[in-house]
Amino acid sequence: TSPYAMSTTPRVAVVGGGIAGTLASLVLRNRGLNPLLIDQGRGAVGGRLRGAARSKLGVDAGAQFFRAYDPRLGHVLQMMEGAGLLKRWEGRFGLLGSQGGGFLPSSIVGSAAPPGTMGRQGETSPGEGQPKATDYGDFCGFVSHHRPDSVPTYVALPSNADLCPKICQMADIEAVTDTRVIKAEMVEGGGWSLDLESSNYDYLRDEMFDALVLTTHDPSLASKTVQSIAQAEAQASAGLSDADLAAGAIQARLENLARDLQLIRDSGRQPLFTWSGRFSSSCVPFDAASVPGSHVVQFLARESSKPDRHCGTEGEVWTAMSTSTFAKDILERYGKTREASEEASIILSQEVAGLLAIATGNKKETPTEASAVRWASAFTSQTLGLKEDSIILHPWRLAIGGEFIHEINAYETPFEATALSGLEAGDRIAALLQQT
Numbered sequence: 225t226s227p228y229a230m231s232t233t234p235r236v237a238v239v240g241g242g243i244a245g246t247l248a249s250l251v252l253r254n255r256g257l258n259p260l261l262i263d264q265g266r267g268a269v270g271g272r273l274r275g276a277a278r279s280k281l282g283v284d285a286g287a288q289f290f291r292a293y294d295p296r297l298g299h300v301l302q303m304m305e306g307a308g309l310l311k312r313w314e315g316r317f318g319l320l321g322s323q324g325g326g327f328l329p330s331s332i333v334g335s336a337a338p339p340g341t342m343g344r345q346g347e348t349s350p351g352e353g354q355p356k357a358t359d360y361g362d363f364c365g366f367v368s369h370h371r372p373d374s375v376p377t378y379v380a381l382p383s384n385a386d387l388c389p390k391i392c393q394m395a396d397i398e399a400v401t402d403t404r405v406i407k408a409e410m411v412e413g414g415g416w417s418l419d420l421e422s423s424n425y426d427y428l429r430d431e432m433f434d435a436l437v438l439t440t441h442d443p444s445l446a447s448k449t450v451q452s453i454a455q456a457e458a459q460a461s462a463g464l465s466d467a468d469l470a471a472g473a474i475q476a477r478l479e480n481l482a483r484d485l486q487l488i489r490d491s492g493r494q495p496l497f498t499w500s501g502r503f504s505s506s507c508v509p510f511d512a513a514s515v516p517g518s519h520v521v522q523f524l525a526r527e528s529s530k531p532d533r534h535c536g537t538e539g540e541v542w543t544a545m546s547t548s549t550f551a552k553d554i555l556e557r558y559g560k561t562r563e564a565s566e567e568a569s570i571i572l573s574q575e576v577a578g579l580l581a582i583a584t585g586n587k588k589e590t591p592t593e594a595s596a597v598r599w600a601s602a603f604t605s606q607t608l609g610l611k612e613d614s615i616i617l618h619p620w621r622l623a624i625g626g627e628f629i630h631e632i633n634a635y636e637t638p639f640e641a642t643a644l645s646g647l648e649a650g651d652r653i654a655a656l657l658q659q660t
Contacts, residue, residue, distance in 0.1 A: 228411045235257075236437060237436050238252070238439060241270060242270065244642045245646060252653065267402070273387055274385045288512075291369075300643075305376075311380075316512075317330045322515055322578075326582065326583065363514045415433060437650065441642075442601065446485050450617075488604065495548060495552060499569060512526065519547060522547045528540060546568065569595050573590070612629065616656070
């Protein structure tokens, strides 16, 4: 392998092709750098937005909507709207009772609902250190923070799964898929090399990068990478005198960071099931709702109410997000098997049918077709609790992004936390490289 030397146009490997990695790559590209976006997903980038690619009915089986309460992200989403990547979803939104309470529009609920009043039966609002995005009555603040005049609700076109690929296409970002990064290693002189598992991009095995951005939802790669830096520091500082204790302190901080990242990987993930089904009836008085009274379903949406969605001409296609509690129970009983998804589909079909019957006052109807998709890491229940949106290790030209960085519940939705982390990670690496 040739000795490493900084590229004339710095080359940055961005590992993780979800919204964080895509936006980090967009920032790097706009700052005149040369990012390579690497994702292990099949066929296209997108990460957790790619749920639609796995749904039998072709619906949004990942993120259901996009909102930006932070103006930094709000500006980006407005630009994407102007470019035709996003469109505003304006519908009849609100709360749906599961015990005969009917539908309550968000214009009535709004932000007037005091904390704790939207929790499930027998539950209160999330306590300190607990995520509020899931299982606490209002899915990702869908109703309580619905402010259409100031904070639009967006969906991507033609589906949410298409957002990341279209950003890459629009900005001419080089992206490779079906490629797993097993290990990232520093090379002599300050660059990075990647140990890849890929059948289509063997040429990347010999490429060296000037900086590395890790934005995978699973922080285990970040943990291993930081640990490898700590080990290199330990070797470099071996035999130093007591006057050089600073090197030992740096090593200890790196080891602590690696350990904390691994703890989040091992115990900080919240699963969901995304259900989709078709009903012959279409007389339902709402388009999307949080369901605070159900222990099975926490969010329900009529797919054809989203802009430019084509779900066929027979009946209505609905999407439901399960609660994390329900998903954990199913996975504990059946494991990560086909039987788990089949059992989840049966129970969710019954629950959704019951909810729609309550809303319409009609007889409970069985869906003509239905399926459920397991979403293993829909939410993060633990974070590093930092004030920043990303981590940057300047001496090693390494940035780490993800919703697990910032203080938990700092943002209203996991999408916003993840997107802002990617934007910041890209910006900080760009600034570092342009100073070098």
